[in-house]
Amino acid sequence: MIIKETINKKFNDIEFKVDNILKMSENRILNAKWTERAINHFGTTSKPHEAAYLLYNGEMLDFSGGHKDTRQIDHSEIYQIYTDEELEEANKKYRYGGIIQLFQDNSNSLRISVDRYGGYIYLSMHDTQKITYSQIETLKYIEKYDTERHIMYDVYNKEGYSIKSGTVNSVSDLEKELSKYITKE
Secondary structure, three states: OHHHHHHHHHHHHHHHHHHHHHHHHHHHHHHHHHHHHHHHHHOEEOOHHHEEEEOOOOOEEEOOOOOOOOOOOOHHHHHHHOOHHHHHHHHHHOOOOHHHHHHHHHHOOEEEEEOOOOOEEEEEEEOOOOEOHHHHHHHHHHHOOOOOOEEEEEEEOOOOOEEEEEEEOOHHHHHHHOHHHEOOO
16 A cells, blocks of 8 residues: 555656646747837847837847937837737736736836836736746846846736835845745746
8 A cells, every 4th residue: 555655646746847847838838929029020129228118038129219218118018019919908908017027927027127227127027927047147138237226026916916116236236135936947
């Protein structure tokens, strides 16, 4: 009887691990699909103050609209990568944040605003997201880009309410504050 229970437990553990691996793979495919769509439409930038989203792979979406050294396009313009049907779905699914939240959920992207002169980085995300190490590395790059910065952040729930917010002085402090939202992969 003990042998049978041990075998069942091991089987259940293996089944759980396989399910987790499959879920992670599905998430990566979904992230890549929406990231590719957004990059094809907007392009990427290495200038933080031109960016509107920090993608799961560490790249920053270019929302400069062709205007050098400034972001000219609002975060909500991300709707341009969606079909009419997808936009309808977003408006039904999300009470607050609609298309922005859909994009962030689909692509595991952080919404970002970097003030060129004011010395701040603003991040927003949802409690269903996980911050990747690639995003952390890009935040470290932004932190040292052209001026000292402090980081303001908000974590929202699915209803659009801020459930955690604050201001920190470094990416290291941000990692401590948001450790439960950082992926261990």
